[in-house]
Amino acid sequence: MLGAPPKARIFRFGLFELDLAARELRRSGTKVRLQDRPFDVLTILVERAGEVVSREEFRQRLWPADTFVDFDASLNTSVTKLRQALSDDADNPRFVATAGRRGYRFIAPAMRVEGTEAPQAPVPTPSSPPGQAARASSEIAKVRATPWRWLAGLSVGAALLVSALLLAFHFLPKPRPKVLNIVKISHDGRLDPWGRLTSDGARFFYLAREGGHWNLMQVPVAGGDSRPFPEPARNVRLADISPERSEFLSFAFSIRGGDLPLSLTPVTGGPPRPVGSVVADDAAFAPDGKKIAFTRPDGIYSCERDGSGVQKIVGLPNRSQNPQWSRDGRRLRFTLAGGRSSAPEIWEVSADGSNLHRVIGDASFSDLCCGRWSADGRYFFFEAVRDGVRSVWAVREQEISRLAASAAPVQLTFGPLSYGVPTPGEDPSKLFVFGGREQFEAVRYDPASRRMEPLLPGTRSGPVALSPDGEWLAFESDGALWRSRAGGSARQMLVSGLARVARIEWSPDGRRILFRAARGAAPAKFFVLSGETGTSSELPLPSGEVEAVWHPSGQSIVFARWADSTLPLQESGIYLLDLSTSQITKIPGSEGLIHPSISPNGQFLASVTEVELSPGQSCHLKLFAFRTHAWSDSAQGTLINPGPWSPDSKYVYYQDILGPNEPVFRIAPGAAKPEPAFDFGDLLRSGYIRCAFAGFDAKGTPLAALTRSEVDLYRLDLELP
Numbered sequence: 001m002l003g004a005p006p007k008a009r010i011f012r013f014g015l016f017e018l019d020l021a022a023r024e025l026r027r028s029g030t031k032v033r034l035q036d037r038p039f040d041v042l043t044i045l046v047e048r049a050g051e052v053v054s055r056e057e058f059r060q061r062l063w064p065a066d067t068f069v070d071f072d073a074s075l076n077t078s079v080t081k082l083r084q085a086l087s088d089d090a091d092n093p094r095f096v097a098t099a100g101r102r103g104y105r106f107i108a109p110a111m112r113v114e115g116t117e118a119p120q121a122p123v124p125t126p127s128s129p130p131g132q133a134a135r136a137s138s139e140i141a142k143v144r145a146t147p148w149r150w151l152a153g154l155s156v157g158a159a160l161l162v163s164a165l166l167l168a169f170h171f172l173p174k175p176r177p178k179v180l181n182i183v184k185i186s187h188d189g190r191l192d193p194w195g196r197l198t199s200d201g202a203r204f205f206y207l208a209r210e211g212g213h214w215n216l217m218q219v220p221v222a223g224g225d226s227r228p229f230p231e232p233a234r235n236v237r238l239a240d241i242s243p244e245r246s247e248f249l250s251f252a253f254s255i256r257g258g259d260l261p262l263s264l265t266p267v268t269g270g271p272p273r274p275v276g277s278v279v280a281d282d283a284a285f286a287p288d289g290k291k292i293a294f295t296r297p298d299g300i301y302s303c304e305r306d307g308s309g310v311q312k313i314v315g316l317p318n319r320s321q322n323p324q325w326s327r328d329g330r331r332l333r334f335t336l337a338g339g340r341s342s343a344p345e346i347w348e349v350s351a352d353g354s355n356l357h358r359v360i361g362d363a364s365f366s367d368l369c370c371g372r373w374s375a376d377g378r379y380f381f382f383e384a385v386r387d388g389v390r391s392v393w394a395v396r397e398q399e400i401s402r403l404a405a406s407a408a409p410v411q412l413t414f415g416p417l418s419y420g421v422p423t424p425g426e427d428p429s430k431l432f433v434f435g436g437r438e439q440f441e442a443v444r445y446d447p448a449s450r451r452m453e454p455l456l457p458g459t460r461s462g463p464v465a466l467s468p469d470g471e472w473l474a475f476e477s478d479g480a481l482w483r484s485r486a487g488g489s490a491r492q493m494l495v496s497g498l499a500r501v502a503r504i505e506w507s508p509d510g511r512r513i514l515f516r517a518a519r520g521a522a523p524a525k526f527f528v529l530s531g532e533t534g535t536s537s538e539l540p541l542p543s544g545e546v547e548a549v550w551h552p553s554g555q556s557i558v559f560a561r562w563a564d565s566t567l568p569l570q571e572s573g574i575y576l577l578d579l580s581t582s583q584i585t586k587i588p589g590s591e592g593l594i595h596p597s598i599s600p601n602g603q604f605l606a607s608v609t610e611v612e613l614s615p616g617q618s619c620h621l622k623l624f625a626f627r628t629h630a631w632s633d634s635a636q637g638t639l640i641n642p643g644p645w646s647p648d649s650k651y652v653y654y655q656d657i658l659g660p661n662e663p664v665f666r667i668a669p670g671a672a673k674p675e676p677a678f679d680f681g682d683l684l685r686s687g688y689i690r691c692a693f694a695g696f697d698a699k700g701t702p703l704a705a706l707t708r709s710e711v712d713l714y715r716l717d718l719e720l721p
Contacts (some may be wrong), residue, residue, distance in 0.1 A: 005192045010113040011046045012414045015179055018046055020162050028180050038082040047107035050478045055104040094416050108416025109389045118379050137655045175721035176410050177394045185223040190689060193434045194256050197423040198238040200245045200267050204713055205238050212658040212682040230269035239282055243289040255639050257612050262294060276307015282321040287329045295320045327377045335369050343370045346382060372420050374428045379720055381431060383420035388479055391420035392433055425533040429718045436711035444701045447678035456488055465504040470698030474513050476501035481515060494529055495536055508554045540582050555579055560594045562610060574607055589623060590633050597642040599649040604669050606642040606652045621654055623669050634667050635674045644695040655693040664693050
C-alpha cells in the first residue's frame with residue numbers, strides 16, 4: 001500500500017523561497033546558488049526565525065566534536081556567503097542580524113507554506129492482461145465496422161473537448177503575478193505612509209515626519225536625493241493629481257485626521273486654492289478631470305472642480321477613504337472602515353450610486369487599505385496585514401463573462417520589511433510602494449545630562465511598561481507578551497500568539513498587567529493578566545474605539561469610549577468599570593473626552609478633548625474633581641496626551657506631541673497656567689522622528705518611547721501575466 005506523498009518544507013521571506021526538501025534557495029522562482037554549509041546555516045536560522053541561535057549551537061549541529069576545523073572562521077565565512085546570496089548587509093541587515101558575540105538571528109518574517117506536496121515520480125502504468133487486450137481488439141473491430149457511428153461519436157467528443165477547453169480557460173488557475181525585483185527610490189528613511197504617494201510622472205511626492213510637523217518631499221521617479229516641495233512645504237497631504245497633471249488635490253492639516261478643507265495646489269508649487277467649501281476625509285479626480293469624488297463620515301460625494309454642484313453618490317454606515325475611479329469613470333472603488341467588530345473592506349459602487357457591493361474582504365486580513373488599479377486596468381493592488389505582516393497584494397480584474405471566476409488575491413511582498421500604499425506607474429509592470437519599518441526603543445532619559453539608557457538593550461520590542469517598584473519590565477516582542485527583570489534578565493513569556501499589542505500597564509500593586517491585544521485579524525481587546533495564576537481574562541468593555549487604564553485603587557478600570565461614526569457623541573466619554581461587580585459608571589460631563597489619567601489619591605481625573613470632533617481647533621486638557629463633580633479647563637495645545645501624576649498628586653504631567661520639540665509640561669489642579677518641565681529637542685535632532693513621554697521610573701527619571709523611521713519609497717518590477 002502506498003503511503004501519503006511527503007510534504008515539501010518551504011519557507012518564504014522577501015522575494016525568497018527556501019525549499020528544504022529540494023535543498024534550494026529561490027529568488028522570485030529562480031534558483032540562487034548557495035553552498036551546503038551556508039544553506040544549513042540558513043535552514044537553522046529560518047526554522048527559529050526571531051530567536052538568537054548561539055555560535056555553540058551552530059557548532060554542535062554543523063561541526064561534530066571530532067571535526068578539526070577553525071569553527072569561528074568557518075561559521076563567519078558561511079554567514080558572509082549567505083548574506084551575499086541574500087543581498088544582505090551586516091551593518092543594515094534585512095535578514096541575518098549579528099547578536100553581539102553570541103550568535104545570529106533571522107530578523108525577517110518567515111512564512112511556512114503548508115500543505116505543499118513534494119513532486120512525485122510518475123507511476124508506471126501496468127501492462128494489460130491478455131484477456132483485456134483481446135476484448136479491446138474486439139471493440140476496435142466493431143468501431144471499424146460502423147464508420148458513421150464512429151464519426152458521430154467523434155463529433156460529440158470534439159464538442160465535449162471544446163467545451164472542456166473553454167471551461168478550463170475560465171476556471172483553471174492562471175499564472176500568478178510576481179515581483180521580479182525591488183529597487184529603492186528614496187533614501188531619507190522618513191516617509192510617513194499616512195501621507196500616501198502621488199506622482200506627476202517625473203517625481204514622486206510624500207510626507208516626511210520631523211518632530212512636531214511633516215515636510216512635503218519630492219524625489220525623481222528614477223531615484224535620487226529627496227528635497228522639499230517649494231510651496232506649501234509643511235503639513236500638506238496630497239490626495240491625487242489631475243489627469244493633465246497641473247494640480248494636486250490637497251489637505252492642509254495640523255494633526256493626522258479627517259474632516260479637512262479640500263484645496264487645489266499647483267504642481268509647480270504655490271498657494272493652495274479652496275475647492276469651494278468642501279470638507280472631506282479623502283478625494284480623487286474623475287478620469288476626465290472635471291469632477292471630484294470625496295468622502296465624508298456619512299458617505300461619498302461628488303462636485304465640480306470648483307467645488308460647486310455637490311451631490312451625494314452613496315450613503316455609508318462607516319467612514320471611507322481612498323476613493324478610486326475606474327478608467328471609464330463608471331465605478332468607484334474605496335476602503336470602507338470596519339464597524340465595532342469588523343475589519344476594513346474594499347467596496348465598489350457605480351458612479352450613479354447603484355450596485356453597492358463588497359469587492360475584497362477576508363477574515364484573515366486586517367488593516368486592508370489603499371487599493372488602486374494598474375495603468376491598463378487589468379489588476380487591482382492593495383495593502384493588507386496578515387499574520388502580523390503588512391504586504392502588497394494583487395488581484396486580477398474579473399473578465400466580462402458569465403463563466404469567469406473571480407481571481408483570488410495574490411501576495412506580492414513577504415517581508416522582511418512592511419510594504420504598502422501601492423501606487424502604479426505609467427508602465428503597468430512598475431508598482432511603487434513604501435517599504436520599511438519603524439524601530440521603537442524604550443529608554444530612560446535624563447534631560448539635564450542628556451543621557452539616554454535603553455530599558456531593553458538589543459531587543460526589538462513594541463510597548464514597554466515598568467512595574468511600580470522599578471524591578472520588572474513587561475513588553476511585547478515577536479507577537480508575545482513578556483516579563484523580565486529591569487535589566488533584561490530572567491525573561492519569561494506570558495502570552496503568545498498575539499498579532500498586535502497596543503498598550504501595557506502594570507497594576508498599582510504590581511501583581512497584574514493590563515494589556516490591549518488582538519489575535520489574527522480580530523479587533524483588539526483589553527485583558528488583565530494575573531501574576532499569581534498566569535491566566536488572562538478579557539475585560540467586559542463595550543465594543544468600538546476604547547482605551548483603558550488602572551484606577552489607583554487597583555479595583556477598577558478607567559476607560560474612554562471615542563465618539564465616531566459608530567458611536568454617538570452622547571454615548572462617548574470616560575467610564576469606570578468595577579472589576580468585582582462588572583458594573584460600569586459614567587463620569588458626568590465627559591462626552592467627547594479621551595486619554596483618562598487619575599491622580600494617585602483618586603481625587604482628580606485628567607482628560608483631553610477628542611480633536612477629531614473639532615477639526616482645526618486646539619486640544620484642551622480638562623481636570624475633573626470627584627469631590628465637586630466639576631470640570632475645569634486647565635491647558636491647551638496642538639495634540640495633548642496626559643501623562644502620569646506626581647506621586648503626591650500635586651501635578652499632572654502632559655505632552656504636546658505636535659508642539660516644537662515635543663515638550664512636556666506639568667500643571668497643578670486650580671493653577672492658572674502650566675509649567676514647562678522638559679522637551680525632546682536633542683533626541684529629535686539626533687534622528688528620532690517621535691519621542692513619546694511615558695512617565696517616570698521609581699527614582700523620578702523620565703521614561704520615553706522613541707521612534708526611529710526606516711521607511712522609504714521603493715519600486716517593484718512585476719511580471720503580470
